Amino acid sequence: MELHIEKINREMASDILSWAYEKPYDFYNNEVTDEGLEELLDGSYYALVDESKELIGFFCIGKGAQVPAGNRFGVYADDFVDMGLGMNPNLVGKGNGFEFCSYIVKYIEQHYNGIPIRLTVATFNQRAIHLYEKLGFVLAGEFSSDIGEFITMIKKV
Numbered sequence: 001m002e003l004h005i006e007k008i009n010r011e012m013a014s015d016i017l018s019w020a021y022e023k024p025y026d027f028y029n030n031e032v033t034d035e036g037l038e039e040l041l042d043g044s045y046y047a048l049v050d051e052s053k054e055l056i057g058f059f060c061i062g063k064g065a066q067v068p069a070g071n072r073f074g075v076y077a078d079d080f081v082d083m084g085l086g087m088n089p090n091l092v093g094k095g096n097g098f099e100f101c102s103y104i105v106k107y108i109e110q111h112y113n114g115i116p117i118r119l120t121v122a123t124f125n126q127r128a129i130h131l132y133e134k135l136g137f138v139l140a141g142e143f144s145s146d147i148g149e150f151i152t153m154i155k156k157v
Contacts, residue, residue, distance in 0.1 A: 003053040003103045012047045013040035016058055017077035023088045023111065024124055027148065028086065039064060049102065056096075059104045061112075067120050068147065069145030075152045076081040080118035081108055095130045105135055111156060116156045 007015075017040070030036055039045070045060040055104040065084030070076055087100055108117055119137065121128050129151070137153035144150070 001099060003048050003056060003100070004050070005107060008040055008045050010041065011039065011057055012058075013037050013045075015055055016040060019086070019089050020037045021092065021109055025089075025092070027122060027124070041111065043146055044106040048100065055088060057085060057100060058089060059083060059107075061108065065119065067143075067145060067150055069147075070120060070150065070152065071142075071152045073104055073141065073143035075120075075141040075143055076118075078118075080116045080154060081112045083117050083119045085119075087153070091110050092125070097128075098134065101131060105155065114157055116154050118152055118154045120150050120152050123151055129153070 006012075014037065019029070020026070021028050032097050040058075042064070044062045045058055047058050048056045051058050060083070062082055065082035066076055076082070076117050083104065085101065085104055087096065091100075097116045105117065112118045117137075118140065119132065121132065122131075123142070132153050136153045136156065139151055140154045141152040142150065
């Protein structure tokens with residue numbers, strides 16, 4: 001799969017917000033709202049497409065990658081590049097994760113040279129946690145909110 005980064009347009013944002021994941025990953029389901037579209041179009045989100053321009057997934061950098069409740073626990077106090085991501089549910093669980101995530105990590109490392117990368121993941125998502133560990137991320141912190149329990153993981157450069 002050949003990946004390319006593109007600026008997210010309104011159609012892509014609408015597609016992403018309408019993705020439906022199977023249980024237990026339905027935790028990540030959204031709905032198309034003006035607020036959701038505005039966030040995805042704020043300039044901190046990027047689309048990943050394949051060679052035929054199919055939308056494979058997205059990633060974001062900065063505040064959009066953080067779970068706001070984590071601020072109460074100080075998990076975002078240090079200077080890191082926060083990374084969030086999502087893959088098209090039709091491609092999840094089919095061996096695409098490593099290539100997908102590696103591509104994002106390499107992009108961030110090239111554009112934020114020398115700054116460690118941090119991500120936040122729900123603790124039930126062991127499949128993602130295992131993938132992040134394979135990519136060199138290690139546990140950094142943990143917190144809970146009214147929507148679930150989370151960990152932060154960092155990848156030092």
